[in-house]
Amino acid sequence: MIEIHQLKFSYPQSKFRLHILELVIQAAEKVAVIGPSGCGKTTLLNLISGILVPDQGTLTSYGMDLKALNDHQRRAYRISQIGFVFQEFELIDYLNVRENILLPYFINGALLLDAGVHERAQELAASMQVDQYFNSHIDQISQGERQRVAICRALLPQPQILLADEPTGNLDRVNKELIRDLLLEHATRTNATLIMVTHDDSLLDRFERTVDIERFHEVVETV
Numbered sequence: 773m774i775e776i777h778q779l780k781f782s783y784p785q786s787k788f789r790l791h792i793l794e795l796v797i798q799a800a801e802k803v804a805v806i807g808p809s810g811c812g813k814t815t816l817l818n819l820i821s822g823i824l825v826p827d828q829g830t831l832t833s834y835g836m837d838l839k840a841l842n843d844h845q846r847r848a849y850r851i852s853q854i855g856f857v858f859q860e861f862e863l864i865d866y867l868n869v870r871e872n873i874l875l876p877y878f879i880n881g882a883l884l885l886d887a888g889v890h891e892r893a894q895e896l897a898a899s900m901q902v903d904q905y906f907n908s909h910i911d912q913i914s915q916g917e918r919q920r921v922a923i924c925r926a927l928l929p930q931p932q933i934l935l936a937d938e939p940t941g942n943l944d945r946v947n948k949e950l951i952r953d954l955l956l957e958h959a960t961r962t963n964a965t966l967i968m969v970t971h972d973d974s975l976l977d978r979f980e981r982t983v984d985i986e987r988f989h990e991v992v993e994t995v
């Protein structure tokens with residue numbers, strides 16, 4: 773469960789102020805996050821993942837008060853609990869599909885790359901319908917396939933919380949729905965919490981809840 777109470781956050785040298793009075797996301801809930809551009813959707817995901825830290829208030833994730841953790845503990849939380857999928861995929865062009873999926877294991881010493889992980893990578897690629905490209909380079913596959921590879925990478929460490937920031941933004945209609953459905957199906961199968969930011973109202977109907985960030989916070993402009 774993710775619980776936010778009286779959270780206040782601002783960036784240095786920015787007039788933007790995020791103030792979320794109360795937001796509770798249940799464990800394993802599938803939530804779509806909406807709201808106009810600049811209202812703080814990405815900021816919220818970065819707070820939940822521990823990349824950003826609230827200035828005030830509390831943000832508790834699966835019993836952990838993120839503000840009370842030190843940098844090392846927050847990084848450990850992020851590596852062990854969070855899977856992040858981005859609009860721009862953030863794949864590495866000079867690595868092949870398999871290497872991109874395994875990337876978290878190359879860069880995080882805390883994750884152990886053993887035979888089971890290799891096997892799971894193969895299974896995930898099959899479930900995301902990209903296993904036939906395992907040894908292909910990223911520039912040899914389509915946009916929709918790239919996003920599915922990025923999802924495999926996010927899912928491989930078996931995160932409890934899957935955060936997706938406008939993951940369908942650059943895709944055509946068929947791929948938008950496919951990516952949404954694959955995220956939902958995988959989160960359901962693994963009992964993960966899924967929080968997906970989207971601007972596309974036509975994708976909302978399959979989520980358990982839609983959270984409109986504007987309704988949860990007030991933006992205070994200061995001079």
Ligand SMILES: Nc1ncnc2c1ncn2[C@@H]1O[C@H](COP(=O)(O)OP(=O)(O)OP(=O)(O)O)[C@@H](O)[C@H]1O
Binds near residue numbers: 783786788814816
């Ligand atoms: N690193 C930063 N430093 C300063 N200001 C920032 C930073 N990142 C975001 N902002 C500002 O914070 C506000 C909220 O940004 P955020 O990216 O969270 O909005 P968003 O709702 O995700 O927008 P969009 O739908 O356009 O992606 C914006 O006004 C943005 O300019």
